[in-house]
Amino acid sequence: MDPHLIRTFVTVARCASFSTAAEELGYTQSAVSQQIAALEADLGVPLLRRRPVTPTDAGRRLLEHAAPILLRLDAARADIRRASGAPPAHLRAGASPLADSGRLAEALVRVRRSMPRVSVALSVLGREGVVTGVARGELDLGLVDGVTAPSDPLRLSDAGALTSTVVGESPLAAVLPAGHPLAGRATLRLDDLADAWWIDAPDAATPLAQLRAVARADGFRSGFGYDGAELSVLLALVAAGAGLALLPESVARDRPDVAAVRLAAPAPVHRTELVHGGLTGPAAACARLLQP
Structure with a gap:
């Protein structure tokens, strides 16, 4: 299966419209229809009903597989970019609502003062949003919280080669x-x-x-x-x-x-963990400030 076609299929299913999906993806409606037809021909089953646009049983099964597949591909692309060693000129961080975003904000301000040429941004997101944002390279690091037994790690979604470190309980x-x-x-x-x-x-x-x-x-x-x-x-x-x-x-x-x-x-216990895909430059400086 071509990941490009899977992305198109997911967008059409989410929008419930070929024309709306085409606008979002920047294609013509005809191109979107051809991509869905190519994916259906590859799998040998219809994936979408056309009027109204809804997933078939096979389409719903593909949607269950599509999200983790696309996330792992995005994570691989982000991991390769991080490995390139290009010096970062930004620091983008995320935190779930109960993950002590105030503490993260203080660390980001301190990094910004010590590295005035680095642009800094903070987003407060849901737990899955933080993990997937780091995996896709949209965030350089994140704080995510959860409940777990004292001796167990948090159960984070499988989003590629991420590292997590406990920073608070x-x-x-x-x-x-x-x-x-x-x-x-x-x-x-x-x-x-x-x-x-x-x-x-x-x-x-x-x-x-x-x-x-x-x-x-x-x-x-x-x-x-x-x-x-x-x-x-x-x-x-x-x-x-x-x-x-x-x-x-x-x-x-x-x-x-x-x-x-x-x-x-x-x-x-309520635990907060620092999640990242590799720390360099301003992200590494911020992570040091977050350590207990």
Whole structure:
């Protein structure tokens, strides 16, 4: 399969339109149609229904394979560029919302002051966005957070030859409305909360699938979905009774409308890791400042 054709197929499926995909890719609609036809001829099956434009069963299967395939190709291209040894004139960093972006910002400012000719940029993204951004070379380094057992590494997506280093850990707490019956407890066990309703906020809190894996228990039902990454919004939802959230204890410590109850041992931890594909110049200087 030609990766170029796969990219075109993914774009058409996402746009649900040949003409919209053609505009996005910079091709004519006829060229996009020819590329999809060539990919279907190569695989011997139809991948898209034309009216409306939706993936067939085979097309949905290809979409499942396409994202990791294209990511690994992008990662290989970025890795080769990094190996070329060209001196970087920029420093692009990313952080997930709970990965101490303030600490990263301070490190970036210090690098900028010591290297005034280097342009610096910081993006706050979802966890997958940070990892894939580093893999594709769109970011020079990233801070990504997650919940894990004390002795285990974070489970990052397979995005090529990336290196991760622990730069911080903190205790976790179940965040509840201030009037919740359990709000006055000194500690709680995570598995005791499996039957509670939780806020499904994969970029702002611990993803529910990760909660189940860490607790080794079913449950942790979604009572409310939140697709954003603003912690203030998430905490407001908790206070309003939309559901519980698992967060670093410090995040909710000073809010009177919620209670942060630390998890009892044995408890998972909130970990922040530095992710990169190789450090040189300003990225290496920034990484040194982030080390504990």
